[in-house]
Amino acid sequence: MKREKTRQVKIGKILIGGQNRVLIQSMCKHKTSNWEEVVEEINECAKLGADLMRVSVLDEEDAVSIKEIKKHISIPLVADIHFDGRLALLAIENGVDKIRLNPGNIKDESVIKKIVLAAKENRVAIRVGANSGSVNSEVEALPLSLAEKLLLSVKKQIDILEKYDFYNIVVSLKASNVKETISAYRLASKSLPYPLHIGLTEAGPKDISLVRSVAGLAPLLLEGIGDTIRISITGDARDEVRAAKRLLHDCGLYDNYPTLISCPTCGRTQVDVRPLGAKIFSYLEENNIPLAVAVMGCVVNGPGEAKNADIGIAGGKGQYVIFKKGVAIKKVSEEEAYDTMIREIESLR
């Protein structure tokens, strides 16, 4: 898929923007100074596919913990800092790879200058961004749409960094509203050269966030907009990573992932297909097996409906039928179903 061309920004060992893959990120839910919990959370997310993780830096203890965290993780780390510029300097000193900053809420210009110079010297990227809740106060009063206000707010932040010849910038413009988010990113992609971090802010608990995030982000991704993605969920960071990966895969932007197909089941289903499907799907997902696998309720319509799958299983009466590309190849009992499917899946890897 053709992606919008942006500058390429280096974050630790990875690259954001240009024509690089859309990167997956999430944010730790623990306090950063509890570094052992943070390390565990980051490593679990990385195993699931997170390319980079962000931590909040509220105080010196958090900033100093970055050094310890970095020793135990293998993906780049982003520090989220507001108001207190000294914490940004401390985070850079402790080895952070990228900073999420709003230069507009750091009042002392000399501190901003120090942060930018330190970021340059240590090759640290900076993400600037406006959220619907943090539009610049001068911009707020203007007769503009929220999307235009977000863009103008972020441009003011970019101006501050560019003033010191800093261009290692990633940009976000997050609204909690789907239409405003889409408009804001479309505007940004037309007028800014920097890679875009896309997401909706305050997207809600899992079920609500998933629908809202897909509604807001899929149109952008399909238009080639977005260089890194976060799906915000009031809940587990691992669910954010799983959701981002599924969305990217369904948009044709992430190959190394299974395509999971299953029918909704109906009155024709005569075996307990749902737990079997859940087990097979977790196996495929946890092992990143890039096959299309179908789990269908019955043999009447199952193989036909799933003929695009590499391999599938359909429920019969007290037994299952396993099929490849829509053609039945063997019958198995309910007890044998899971193990046989895994063997067949493994034989295709």
Ligand code: SF4
């Ligand atoms: S594949 Fe069979 S069980 Fe599943 S919805 Fe279709 S008819 Fe019902």
